[in-house]
Amino acid sequence: MKNISGIRFSTFLAAMIVSVIAQAYPGENVMLNSAGDYVITYWNTDLEPPGLETTTFITSTKIVPTVQSRFSIDRAGSIVYRYTISNGIQAKQVLGLIIFDPVDSVIGTRDDRGIGKWGTAADTAADAAARRAALLANEAALATPVGWDGSVMFGAGVRTDSTLRIGWDPTYNLALEKDGEGIKPGSTVRGFGFSSYALPDIIVAELTGDAPPHGWSGEGPDESSAIYNQIEQIIQNDYVSRNVAVPSIPVPVPYDAAVLLDSIRARMLAWSGKQLLGPTFATQLDSHLVAAASAFRNNQPNAGREQIESVRKMLEHEHYYLDHDDEDHEDTAEHKAATRLTIDRLAARVLDFDLRYVLKRTEHEHKHDEGDRRKER
Amino acid sequence: MTYWLGRLFIVLSLMASWDVQAVLSLDTSPSVLTWCTSSGAMTMTNRICNFPTEIAAVQKTITLVNEFSLQQHTANPTISLMNYTLISCDGKGNCSTCLTFTEIRQPTTYTCGQIAVWAELLPSCPPPKSHPEIPYLYNRDGNICYRYIPDNPTLTIILSGGSEVEPSDNSTTNTLPFIATVIDQNTGQPTTNPVQVHISLKVDPTSGGHDHGDSTRPRGSVADVQSCDPFGDGICWSNPTKNGAVVFNFNPTYASGTHTITATCDGCSNTATAPVNVKVKEADAASWDHLTASPDYALVGGDAGKTHHDNHYLTATARDHLQKLVNKYNTKYPQGPVLYLNDSSLVWGGKFDISGKWAGDHKNHRRGVVIDIRANQNPTAIPQARFTKFERLAAESSAYADLHCAFSGRYVCPACLLDTAPNRHYHVRLLGKSIDK
Numbered sequence: 001m002k003n004i005s006g007i008r009f010s011t012f013l014a015a016m017i018v019s020v021i022a023q024a025y026p027g028e029n030v031m032l033n034s035a036g037d038y039v040i041t042y043w044n045t046d047l048e049p050p051g052l053e054t055t056t057f058i059t060s061t062k063i064v065p066t067v068q069s070r071f072s073i074d075r076a077g078s079i080v081y082r083y084t085i086s087n088g089i090q091a092k093q094v095l096g097l098i099i100f101d102p103v104d105s106v107i108g109t110r111d112d113r114g115i116g117k118w119g120t121a122a123d124t125a126a127d128a129a130a131r132r133a134a135l136l137a138n139e140a141a142l143a144t145p146v147g148w149d150g151s152v153m154f155g156a157g158v159r160t161d162s163t164l165r166i167g168w169d170p171t172y173n174l175a176l177e178k179d180g181e182g183i184k185p186g187s188t189v190r191g192f193g194f195s196s197y198a199l200p201d202i203i204v205a206e207l208t209g210d211a212p213p214h215g216w217s218g219e220g221p222d223e224s225s226a227i228y229n230q231i232e233q234i235i236q237n238d239y240v241s242r243n244v245a246v247p248s249i250p251v252p253v254p255y256d257a258a259v260l261l262d263s264i265r266a267r268m269l270a271w272s273g274k275q276l277l278g279p280t281f282a283t284q285l286d287s288h289l290v291a292a293a294s295a296f297r298n299n300q301p302n303a304g305r306e307q308i309e310s311v312r313k314m315l316e317h318e319h320y321y322l323d324h325d326d327e328d329h330e331d332t333a334e335h336k337a338a339t340r341l342t343i344d345r346l347a348a349r350v351l352d353f354d355l356r357y358v359l360k361r362t363e364h365e366h367k368h369d370e371g372d373r374r375k376e377r
Numbered sequence: 378m379t380y381w382l383g384r385l386f387i388v389l390s391l392m393a394s395w396d397v398q399a400v401l402s403l404d405t406s407p408s409v410l411t412w413c414t415s416s417g418a419m420t421m422t423n424r425i426c427n428f429p430t431e432i433a434a435v436q437k438t439i440t441l442v443n444e445f446s447l448q449q450h451t452a453n454p455t456i457s458l459m460n461y462t463l464i465s466c467d468g469k470g471n472c473s474t475c476l477t478f479t480e481i482r483q484p485t486t487y488t489c490g491q492i493a494v495w496a497e498l499l500p501s502c503p504p505p506k507s508h509p510e511i512p513y514l515y516n517r518d519g520n521i522c523y524r525y526i527p528d529n530p531t532l533t534i535i536l537s538g539g540s541e542v543e544p545s546d547n548s549t550t551n552t553l554p555f556i557a558t559v560i561d562q563n564t565g566q567p568t569t570n571p572v573q574v575h576i577s578l579k580v581d582p583t584s585g586g587h588d589h590g591d592s593t594r595p596r597g598s599v600a601d602v603q604s605c606d607p608f609g610d611g612i613c614w615s616n617p618t619k620n621g622a623v624v625f626n627f628n629p630t631y632a633s634g635t636h637t638i639t640a641t642c643d644g645c646s647n648t649a650t651a652p653v654n655v656k657v658k659e660a661d662a663a664s665w666d667h668l669t670a671s672p673d674y675a676l677v678g679g680d681a682g683k684t685h686h687d688n689h690y691l692t693a694t695a696r697d698h699l700q701k702l703v704n705k706y707n708t709k710y711p712q713g714p715v716l717y718l719n720d721s722s723l724v725w726g727g728k729f730d731i732s733g734k735w736a737g738d739h740k741n742h743r744r745g746v747v748i749d750i751r752a753n754q755n756p757t758a759i760p761q762a763r764f765t766k767f768e769r770l771a772a773e774s775s776a777y778a779d780l781h782c783a784f785s786g787r788y789v790c791p792a793c794l795l796d797t798a799p800n801r802h803y804h805v806r807l808l809g810k811s812i813d814k
Contacts, residue, residue, distance in 0.1 A: 046738050097769050118700040119668045119691070128673070135704055149709070153701055156775035157809045158694060167773035172709055172766045179765050208772070213764040215780030215793025219740045219804070224547050235777070236810050 025225045027052050030234075036062060038234055042221035053217045057231075060238050063095045063209040064088025064185075069245040069346060071200050071353060073360070078107055081200070081247065082143065082193035085207070089186040093209030096170060096182035099239075100205050101156055102163035104198040104247045108141030110134040111154045111162060143193040147171055147180050150192075168192055182210055194247075199260075199354045201248030201267045202276060202347060206239040243276070245350050257304065257362050261293040264354045268347075276347040281318075285311055285351075301362060308355045315348045322352040401525040404563075406513055408500040408522050414438040426501035431466045434496040439463050439474070455481055464489065470496040506565035507531075531562035532572060536640045536649035544633050544655050544727035546743065552600055552626040553653060557640040559618050567621020573643045574623045575612045578605045578636060585634030585655070586723030589684040589733035597636060597655075600626035618642075629655040632735060633727030657726030657744050664693035665745060668718060673703050677719040677751060684733035690722040692745040695807040699748060702774040702805070706767065717751035717758060719802060746808050752780060753801040761794060767803065777810040778803045 025043045033039055038057040043050055068084040087095040112134035116127020142150035148168050156165035170180030183189050221228050249267060252259045265286060271277035277285075292307035315322055343351075412434035413426035428434035439461045450458035458479040466472040475489040502513035502522035513522035538555030545551045559572045578597055582590035596605045598613070605613035616623045627638060636653045659665055668676060668689040678688050691699065703716055722745040723729055729742040741747050751758040752767075759767055764780075771778040783798030793801055806813045 096765070097772060099772065101775075112701075113697060118673075119671060119696050120666050121669045123671070131700070131704060132708075135708065151705065151770075151773035153773065153775055155694070155697065158812075165773070165775055167769075169766070169769040169773065172763065174710070174712075177760065177762045179762075210765065213768060213780055213794065215782050215796070215801075217782045217793075219738055219781055222547065223740065232811070232813075235779075 025222070025227075028221065028225060028227045030227050030230050038231075040221075040227070040231060042225065042227060042231075044218040045222055046218045055214070055216060057214050057234060058211040059234075060093070060097075060209040060211040061240050062092035062211075063207060063240055064091040065095055065183075065207040065240055065242055067205055067207070067242045067244050069200075069349075071245055071350075073357065074195070078195045078197055079199065079247065079357075080193065080195050081245070082191070083244065084188060084190040085183060085192060086188040087183040087185050091185035091209070093211065094182040094184050095207055096179070096210040097208035097239075098168045098192065098205065099165065099208075100167070100203065100244060100246050101165040102159070102203065102248075103166050103194075104163055104196065104250055106141050106152065106164060106166070106194040106196050106247065108195075109138045109152050109154075109164065112138070113155050141194060142166065142168075143191055144168060145189050145191040148189070148192075166194070179210075196247035197251055198247035199249040199251060199264070199357055200245040200350045202243050202271070202274070202350055203246050203248065204241045205244040207242060208239045211238075243274075243344070243346055245346060249354065251357075251361075255361060255365055256296075257301075257358055257365075258293045258296040260358055260361075261289055261296065261304075264351070264358070265289040265293070268351060271344075271347050276344040278342050281314075281342040285314060288314075296362075301366065305359060305362070308359055312352055312355055315343065315352050318342050319345050319348045322349050323356065401527060404505075404524050404526050406503055406505070406522045408515060408520055409503055410498050411501045412496050413499045413501060414496040424499070426499060427504070428496075431468060431470065431472075431496050431498075432463070435463055435466055435470075435472050438495060450479075457481075466495070470498070472496070507561075507563040526563060531646055532568065532642060532644045533560050533562060533647050534558070534574065534640050534642045534645045534649045535560060536638065536651045538627070538638070538651055538653075540652060541654045541656065541661075542627070542629050543657055544629050544631050544743070546631055546728070550628055552628055554624065554626050555638060555651065556622050556624050557618075557642075557649065558622040559642050559645065560621070562646075568618060569621065571617035571619065572621075572645075573615055573617050575641050575643075576614045576616075576625060577610055577612050577639045578627070579610045579639065580630075580637070581635040585632055585725045585727060586685055586687050587632060587634065587730075587733070588686050590634075594634075595630045595632070595735055597630045598628045600628050627653060629653070630735070631728035632730065633657065633660075633723065633725035655725070655727065657722075659692050659744050659746075660690070660725045662692065665690060666693075666696070667691070667724070668696070668721070672715075673700075673707060674715050675717045675757065677717050684731065685720075685723055685729065687724055688720045688722075688729070689718065689748075690724055690726070690745050691748065691807070695721075695746045695748075698774055698776055698807045699805075702771055702776055702807075705770045705774065709766065709770070710763070714757045717755075719749040719751060721745060721748040741804075741813050744814050746806070746812055746814060748805050748807060749781070750778075750803040750805055752803045753799045754797055755799065758801075759803065764794075771803075771805060775809050777806040780804070 028042050031039045037059055039054065040057055041052055041054045044053045064087060066086040066088065070082045072080050074080050085095070085098060112131050115130045115134065116123045118127070118131065138152035139150050141152065144150040147170060149171050151167040153165040154162060170182045173180055221231060249263050268277065269282060269286065272279050272282050288307045288311045292304045295301070295304035295307060411426050412428040412431050413424045414428065414434035414437055415424040425437060428437065443460050446459040449456045460477040462475045464473040464475060471491055472495040473489065473491045475487060478486045478488065500515065500520055502515050505511065505513060505524070508526045511524050511526055513524045515522055535558045536555060537558070539553045542553040543551050557574050557576070559568045559574065560566065561568045576599060580594050580596045582592060582594045598605055602614050614625065629636070633656045636655055638651045638653060640649045667687060668691065670676065676689060679686050706716055720729060720739060720742055722742050726743050726745060728735070729739045730736060731738045752764070768778050780793040781802055781804050782793040782796040783800035
C-alpha cells in the first residue's frame with residue numbers, strides 16, 4: 001500500500017507541475033491522429049507577438065519489418081554475418097533506413113577519427129585524401145545489396161571506443177534526382193552484411209520508414225514548455241526496433257577459452273533484461289557456463305567441453321535445428337508460445353553458435369599445440 | 378633628547394601631509410626579544426634588530442664589516458683588507474670567526490678566535506602591520522613599544538571569487554559567489570563596524586562574439602536582486618558588511634562575454650575589480666575551434682558588419698560528426714552543390730541571438746554541438762528532392778536533422794516543404810537525437 005500511495009502521490013505531483021508549466025503556454029498540446037501521426041500545437045515564441053503554430057509530425061513507424069540474422073564461420077576463420085530484411089504487406093510506408101549500433105568490429109574497416117584536423121586551417125590535402133580512402137574502404141567492407149548504400153561510422157554519439165554504427169539506405173538516383181526505392185510493403189531484400197572476428201550477440205536494430213521531412217515553424221517549442229519533453233520522446237523513438245545478431249563479443253588474443261566463456265556468459269545474463277531469456281532458465285544455463293569456464297581455467301578441457309555440450313542440449317531441447325544457421329526452420333507459433341518463458345529462438349541460436357565456436361576453436365588450438373610439440377620432438 | 382625630537386619631527390611631518398585633520402591615537406605593541414647586532418658599539422642608534430636567529434644577526438654584521446673594509450681598501454690600497462668568516466656562535470652572542478688580513482706587500486695572514494658580543498638578544502619593536510611609515514618606539518621603562526597614528530581608519534576593499542562561469546539559460550540560472558572584504562589598514566583586519574559596500578556590474582559590449590553589442594547590453598545581476606540597470610554602469614546593489622565582509626552571487630546573462638564586477642565601500646581608498654568570463658565549459662577545450670574555409674563545404678554568415686561575424690564554433694566531436702556527414706554527402710553528390718553551413722555557436726558559446734536583441738532565436742546553438750545547414754530555395758541549398766537522403770545520411774552519421782521554417786505567421790506547416798522564405802534550413806543535432814543544446 002505504501003508503494004502504491006507513493007506512486008499516486010508522485011503522479012499527482014507531476015501533474016501539478018505540468019499544469020503549472022502549461023499555464024505559461026496555454027493551448028499547447030500533442031495529439032495522435034487516426035493516421036498514427038502527431039499533431040503538435042505549440043507556442044512560437046520567436047514571432048512578434050508570439051503565437052500558436054500547428055505542425056504534423058508524420059511518424060516513420062508505419063513499417064512492419066522482419067530481420068533474419070545469419071552467421072557462419074568461413075574457411076578463413078572469420079564470421080560472416082548476413083541479413084535479410086522484409087517489410088510486411090500490412091506496412092503503410094516503404095522501409096528506407098537500417099541502423100545497427102553498436103557493432104564491435106567489421107573486417108576491412110578503418111578508423112577515420114583523428115585523421116587531420118578537418119574544418120580548421122591545419123588540415124591538409126593529404127588528410128582529406130586519407131579520410132576519403134577510409135570512407136571508401138569502410139563502404140567496401142560492407143555487403144550491400146544493389147540499389148542500396150552502406151555506411152560505417154566510428155565514434156557515434158559521444159562514444160570514444162572503437163565500436164561501429166552501421167547503416168544502409170537506398171541509393172539516390174542522381175540522373176532522375178530522386179530517392180532510390182526502399183523495401184516496399186510485401187518486399188524482401190537480401191544481402192546486407194559484413195564479416196567480423198567477433199562473436200554474435202543481440203542488439204536492437206533501428207528500422208525507419210519513409211516519412212516526409214518534418215519541419216517546425218520557427219525553432220519548435222520552448223525547452224521550458226510542458227510538451228517539449230513529449231516531443232523529444234517522439235523524436236527519440238521514431239523507428240521500429242527488431243532484434244538482430246551482430247558482432248559484439250571480441251575473441252581474446254591470445255585465445256583463452258575461459259575468458260571467452262566469461263564474456264559469453266556476461267552477455268547471456270543481460271538477455272533477461274531484454275525479455276530474451278527467462279530468469280530460471282538463465283540460472284540453469286549459467287551454472288554450466290561457470291563450470292565450463294572454471295574447467296578450462298584449471299586445464300581440464302574435457303570437463304569444459306562436457307559442460308558446454310550440456311548447455312547445447314538444453315538449448316536444443318527448447319529450439320530445433322539451432323546449428324543449421326538457417327532461419328527457415330522457424331518455430332511454430334505454438335512452440336514460440338511454449339518457449340517464451342525460457343529463451344528466444346535468436347538468442348538460442350546465438351548462444352549455440354558462440355559455444356560451438358568455443359569448442360571448435362579450443363580443438364583447433366589443441367591440435368596446433370600438439371603439432372608444435374611433435375615438431376619439437 | 379635629539380633622538381626624541383627627531384622622532385616627534387617625523388610624526389608631525391606625516392601629520393602635515395594628511396589632508397584631513399588627523400586625530401592621533403596611541404597604538405602600543407609588546408616588545409619582542411630579537412637578536413640585534415651592530416657593526417660598532419651596540420647602542421640604541423646603530424643597532425639592527427629583528428633577526429630571528431643569532432647566526433642571522435651576526436652574519437649581517439660580518440657582511441657589513443667586510444663590505445666596509447673592501448671599500449676602504451679599494452679607495453686606498455695601503456689600508457689593510459680584512460675579511461671575516463663566521464664559524465660558530467654560542468647562543469649568547471659570542472661567536473668564533475676567522476679573519477683574513479691582507480696588507481700591501483705583505484703575505485696574507487689568518488687568525489681565528491672568539492670576539493665577544495657580535496650579537497645580543499634584546500627587546501625590540503615589531504614592524505607595524507598598519508601605517509608602516511610610522512615605526513614603533515621602544516620605551517625601556519615600560520618595556521613596551523608605542524607610536525601615535527591617525528585616528529581616521531583607512532579602509533581598503535578586496536574582492537574574492539571565481540573568474541569563470543557558464544551563461545545561464547532557460548532552465549538554469551548559474552551563479553558565481555563573491556566575497557567583498559573591507560580591511561581597516563590601521564589593524565590590518567576586517568572592519569568590525571558595518572561599512573556600506575557597493576557593487577556594480579559591467580560588461581564588454583562586443584565580447585563573446587556579439588559584434589552588435591553596445592552600452593545597453595545586459596550586465597547580469599546580483600542574485601535575489603533585480604537585474605542591474607542595462608543603461609549604465611552605476612551601482613547595482615549595496616549592502617553593509619557583517620564581520621567585515623559582504624557575500625553575494627553574480628548571476629550571469631544568457632549571452633557569453635567578459636564581465637567586470639566592481640566593489641567600492643564608503644570610506645574605502647580603493648576600488649576592487651574582478652573580471653569574470655562568462656562562457657560555456659566546452660569553449661575551454663583546446664579542441665574548441667571554428668570552421669575555416671574548405672572545399673568540402675561553404676560557410677554562411679560571419680561577414681564583417683553582421684550581428685555575429687564569427688559563428689561557426691564547434692566541439693571536436695561535433696566537428697568530427699559533421700565531417701562524416703559532409704563527406705558522405707559530397708560522395709553521393711559529387712557534382713554539388715556542397716553543403717552551406719550556417720550558424721553553429723559563438724566563440725564562447727551561450728545565447729546566440731540572431732537579431733542582436735539578446736533574446737529570441739536561436740533557442741539552442743549554445744554549446745557547439747548543433748549547426749544549421751541551408752535548405753531554402755537558393756540554388757546553393759540542399760535541393761528539396763535530396764531532403765530524405767540528407768536526413769538518412771545524418772542518421773547514419775549519428776546526427777539528427779529536421780527543418781526549421783520562416784517566421785511567417787501562424788500556419789500549418791506539416792513539412793516546411795511549401796515554405797518559400799529564405800529562412801528554411803536544416804537544424805542538425807550533431808551528437809545524436811537526444812542532444813540539442
